[in-house]
Amino acid sequence: MAKKYNWAILGCGNIAKKFSKELKGLPNANLYATASRNIENAENFATEFGFEKAYGSYEEMVKDPKVDVVYIATPHNFHLEHSLLCLKHKKAVLCEKAFAINTKEVTQMISASKQNNTFLMEAFWVAFRPKQKKVLEIIKSENLGKLKFVKSDFFFKGDYNPNSRLYNINLGGGSLLDIGIYPVFTALMLLGIPDEIKTLAHFSPTGSEESISMLFGYINGETAVLSSSFEASYKNDVELIFEKGCIKYHRFSGNPIELTINDTIQEINFDAGPNMGYQFEAIHVMECLDKQLIESPVLTNKVSLDLINILDAVRKDANIIYPNHD
Structure with missing residues (x-):
């Protein structure tokens, strides 16, 4: 019998709703916890999809020893901060795309994954459909x-x-x-x-x-x-x-x-x-965790680095600037 994993949702927006709806149908995925900076949002989300717990802070959620894997669905500019928070607490991470704002941030995330020997993957769901x-x-x-x-x-x-x-x-x-x-x-x-x-x-x-x-x-x-x-x-x-x-x-x-x-x-x-088709990326993450991998063999660190490098080059040519990130 496949191991059952306790999933947590960090950021309770629209994309998290789509993901949770399909995660709910997987037999080895337990909808365990939601986290938002607003406890009411977390509680409403948990009630809607059947999660067991709701947290009013991300820090409190990652300290829960029962959380196995976290799906990060906050805006792009928070992906670095929230991924590092989860990885520091040894929580496997599936982080929404864009993985982060720039190559420097993605490199930090990958380094943290290796340092903490903890799984990290960009949530590019179409790659698994x-x-x-x-x-x-x-x-x-x-x-x-x-x-x-x-x-x-x-x-x-x-x-x-x-x-x-x-x-x-x-x-x-x-x-x-x-x-x-x-x-x-x-x-x-x-x-x-x-x-x-x-x-x-x-x-x-x-x-x-x-x-x-x-x-x-x-x-x-x-x-x-x-x-x-x-x-x-x-x-x-x-x-x-x-x-x-x-x-x-x-x-x-x-x-x-x-x-x-x-x-x-x-x-x-x-x-x-x-x-x-969001369920296919969740299935893949749990297969990786079954094998105790910290990196997907399909959506590798190199793929994510190549992608963000190209996006940086596009932004440079188009003169797109993000304050406090460039």
């Missing part, structure tokens, strides 16, 4: 030849609020770290680290960028065209163009993948599993 695995399977078959172009977008219409996490520059606001990270991650996973980066950004009154377009160039001739925005809604498709055809799919929906070869379109369906 069946759709991602199916796309990689098609690519590795080489039936389409070499991948030459990646086009990936993430758009939604956000309500302008200068104090929200989307627009508050002090919270790491802006589309890049919130949703632009998805297209960047797609390019990194499929084409690797770009040799050249060009950007064009549009900034909100708070100084956060609310739209950004990115062009990645590779020494072997591949190109990635990526964009994100809070200014408009869009279909959020990924298009992969190969020498002999293309793959097109919606980033978040379960099915299908559209495969085109010689102008013939084929839809590929597969078992996408229930819900959105």
Whole structure:
């Protein structure tokens, strides 16, 4: 019988609700504790999803010896602080993306994981979904030849609020770290680290960028065209163009993948599993803990470092600055 792990939620916002809803269905995950700086928020969250305990401070929660693993879902600018707090108390960490604000902070988090011999992983849930695995399977078959172009977008219409996490520059606001990270991650996973980066950004009154377009160039001739925005809604498709055809799919929906070869379109369906797919990253974390690993063999420290390095380069080209972090 698989070991059952006591999960705690640090930060009781919307993304934590989505994660907890799917965590609840896993037989070896025990919904144990919630923590917020507002005890009422923690209690309401615990009641809604069936957690056993609620804490009004993060420090109190990490001192609970029964907590095994913590899912961190606070704004980007707090990820370093909260990850270090958990790791110091030997709590395994699954921290929401963006992992932190910059490479310096991510490096500190990884060092703390090693120093405390405690598991740490970035919560890039799409990497563990069946759709991602199916796309990689098609690519590795080489039936389409070499991948030459990646086009990936993430758009939604956000309500302008200068104090929200989307627009508050002090919270790491802006589309890049919130949703632009998805297209960047797609390019990194499929084409690797770009040799050249060009950007064009549009900034909100708070100084956060609310739209950004990115062009990645590779020494072997591949190109990635990526964009994100809070200014408009869009279909959020990924298009992969190969020498002999293309793959097109919606980033978040379960099915299908559209495969085109010689102008013939084929839809590929597969078992996408229930819900959105947040449960797959939780399953992977617990498998790593079963093996007493402190680093995921899938979403490695190197992947997270490569990703934040690219995001830093994008920010430098676009002149995106986060106060107190640069």
